[in-house]
Amino acid sequence: MSRGDKKGHYEEIEITEDLTLPKLLLRMAKKYGDRKVALREKEFGIWRPVTWAEYLKNVKEFALGLVSLGIERGDKVVMIGDNRPEGLYAEMAAMSVGGAGVWIFQDCLIDEVQYIVDHSDAKFYVAEGQEEVDKGLAIRDQCPKLKKIIWDDPKGMRHYDDPMLISFKEVQRLGRELDEKEPGLFEELVNQGKGDDICLLFYTSGTTGQPKGALLTHYNMLKMGQNLMRVDPCYDTDDFVSYLPFAWIGEQMMSISCGLQAGFTINFPEEPETAMENIREIGPHVMFANPRMYEQMVRNIQVKHLDATWLKRVAFNLAMKIGYHVADLKFAKKPIPWYWKALQYFAYLICHKKLKDHLGLSRIRHAYTGGAAMGPDHFRFFHAIGVNLKQIYGQTEIAGISVLHRDDDIKFDTVGKPIPETEVRITEEGEIISRSPSVFKGYYKNPEATAKTLRDGWLHSGDTGFIDADGHLVVFDRTKDIMVLSDGSKSSPQFLEARLKFSPYIKDAWVIGDKMPYVTAVICIDYNTVGKWAEDRGIAYTSYPELSQKPEVYELVKKAIVEVNKTLPPAAKIKRFVNLYKEFDPDDDELTRTRKLRRAFVAQRYKEIVDGLYSGVEMIHIDTTITYEDGRISHIKTDLRVQDVPES
Amino acid sequence: MVEKGDEVILKVENLYKTFGGVAALTGVSFEVKRGEIFSIIGPNGAGKTVTLNCINGLYKPDRGKIYLNGKDITRLSPHRRAALGLARTFQKIELFSGMTVLDNIRLGMHIHLKSGIFSGSVYVGKTAREEIEARRFIEEEIIDLLEIEHIRNKITGMLPYGLQKRVELARALALKPEVILLDEPMAGLNLEEVEDMVRFILDVNEEKRWQVTCILVEHDMGVVMDISDRVMVLNFGEKIAEGPPSEIQNHPEVIKAYLGEVEELYVTRR
Secondary structure, eight states: OOTTTSOOOOOOOOOOTTOOHHHHHHHHHHHHTTSSEEEEEEETTEEEEEEHHHHHHHHHHHHHHHHHTTOOTTOEEEEESSSOHHHHHHHHHHHHTTOEEEEEOTTOOHHHHHHHHHHTTEEEEEEOSHHHHHHHHHHGGGOTTOOEEEEOOOTTOTTOOOTTEEEHHHHHHHHHHHHHHSTTHHHHHHHTOOTTSEEEEEEEOOSSSSOEEEEEEHHHHHHHHHHHHHHSOOOTTOEEEOOSOTTSHHHHIIIIIIHHHHOOEEEEOSSGGGHHHHHHHHOOSEEEEOHHHHHHHHHHHHHHHHHSOHHHHHHHHHHHHHHHHHHHHHHTTOOOOHHHHHHHHHHIIIIIHHHHHHHTOTTOSEEEEOSSOOOHHHHHHHHHTTOOEEEEEOOGGGTTOSEEOBTTBOOTTSOBEEOTTOEEEEOTTOEEEEEOTTOOOEETTOHHHHHHHEETTEEEEEEEEEEOTTSOEEEEEEGGGOEEOTTSOEEOHHHHHHHHTTSTTEEEEEEEOTTSSSEEEEEEEOHHHHHHHHHHTTOOOSSHHHHHTOHHHHHHHHHHHHHHHTTSOGGGSEEEEEEOSSOOOGGGTSBOTTOOBOHHHHHHHTHHHHHHHHHTOSEEEEEEEEEOTTSOEEEEEEEEEEEEOOOO | OOOOOSOEEEEEEEEEEEETTEEEEEEEEEEEETTOEEEEEOSTTSSHHHHHHHHHTSSOOSEEEEEETTEEOTTSOHHHHHHTTEEEEOSSOOOOTTSBHHHHHHHHHGGGOOOOHHHHHHOOHHHHHHHHHHHHIIIIIIIHHHTOGGGTTSBGGGSOHHHHHHHHHHHHHHTOOSEEEEESTTTTOOHHHHHHHHHHHHHHHHSTTTOOEEEEEOSOHHHHHHHOSEEEEEETTEEEEEEOHHHHHTOHHHIIIIIHHHHHHHHHHO
């Protein structure tokens, strides 16, 4: 398909202090009406379009429904569920009547849901289906401010008749009734909004302690989208697939800020399990995902490659060689000779074209990664197959983005340059601070944290970094995570972990070494890949814990570590490691919901392992408990083997 | 809960079946009411699957009668019984393993499609409408219900066992049955898959759209006692008890014949 090359239309809008997201929605609905598709959802096997006029109608009815249920300006509406049009309607509806949206990660445990619902003073809880409704019902006694629980998927809801429950459709019906009684009320409510009103209360997935609620205004969100698109415009002919949680700022940034300004089509997958397939069907032009998604793509390719026939492997290896060479020339900003261009086209024909098609990246113009560190190996890989992958840096507190790679200026060890209207500086201590129109208002009900983060309009990130000779920002790591090695040099554990994760057999890694005599690692193997590897070799196993402790698997991981060690300075080389008996999991508080490692927590939880790694023992005895998503707890007793990594 | 009326939907009268010299069923009679979940339990070789096979026509009983909705179906061939609204799943999966999930399900629905070879090959008018309606039914009522969107185009034989079991149920539902015979739907599933399967069976049984009467042969006593309205116990081809789960659990003969052994089964599951 060549639609990706055809440039659509993008006109920058003027963002005044009066402009709000709902006002923009009204404007877009007027402009495009029924002539253009705003949203698309795959349902019952068919992509079903929603035009801009229908989008507005749904938002309007739900908003007025909330009004008849008693929502007031400034009230919070909590939303939980998969990405789907109803979620977006609810969010826009809350904003339309002067309220603020609060998104909760769908897989949050009941305690987390309760904390956010209670702390945000939410009055409404918009759930997707039975599972989310159950969570809502379980916490309502602890959240007295909660008035109604709204659901939209009727499956399994036939026995629920609690007066607190109301269906999405019923709310919309109430809205239609109110609209008949008071026509024009919706527009009036929208017009009361100001750019400085809070539109989102965003709970950040802190790697330490309870989540904090960042207050973002319409102006914050609009400005961020505008400044992003000043670098990389999106067009109204573009397609975007919304499949990462709305509770992640990156998804809000694309679906809300950019989507409304550029007018592109937002596509919702059928089910989370079908997301990858659906992305391929849509072939999006823009994509923003966390490194984990890209890591997963690379891992899929690596595994398929191992499985492929001889001829296919040869073609792949050849195409990758060419691709890497051209990508490296591009990174070095050297001209690409015509014969390399010809070879690149050849590589495209024999391999990269198909590869991109399978990943759904055939039409991609900009692919962004952000939220955590991504290893240089992954980065090179995507550029080698011709995907314009770029790093984004930002925080929820600055509406998601402040720094970005430019198309012709990509260095994979940096995160790029600040977007327009954004200043980035490094303090004397090396902390990255930034200032822009998108800097948030503060943390909800937490003035101490606000004062610590927001000083004279500068947002203090807590990240350590520097600005290199080309003016690129380099993010080293979270300041508190930086390791001081045995020789006094500093190292970033995140960087080492990202390098390790390029091995298809390693899903997660935790590198330890701050003020220690040497560096060690705790490895979570990838169950699928290693499992398949073991099957191919006839190694019997029954479970993750067992597989992880197989001597052959230890050898496999050791090889991967040796590979990474080759490129590291002596003090940063990993000397010992263990394979953990389970994967890191947000349900066990080991990862944040955006899948960042919570170091302080794991250091405490796996203290025995850390002690074992530095005491010279060969076996570490473990006795611990695991929590499942439904609250069940199970007890684990096992022995972990410690393995030394030989020099080179 | 759904009203479970007194109307008898399936009636089995004095069923006999022997294989060579072995008597598999000796005079079994029971009635299943519309809308209920009726379970048949018993030790291995008690005649549970033979009963199901007689009901859906795979075996011809030596004696006895079977009525569906008051109509004698004892001498009807299996596909005629299917057309009357009798579907089943199998203890060992009997899908077409080389075909996709969707094709397997479509096959289940085939019996309800009326267009012939000629009109089917041109796909206009009534045929097209029929096909579209069939597609809508399969997508909205079955695939969505059983949550198999992500595998609809996968080759069935490549799927994990638990999902294949779900596809079996999907294919049976495509028949739009009034009565569904489930032969050990939980066998070989892990705890999570069992929970899912129970949920689906309850959905099919209770959801307004379906309200299918279920006849369940199952060894997982936890499941049987939880979801059944009534339970019948067979032992060596004879009915030894019938009644609500609470009654069956305390029935002295049942305990003697069966439950002592089940205790172990029960333990291995958790």
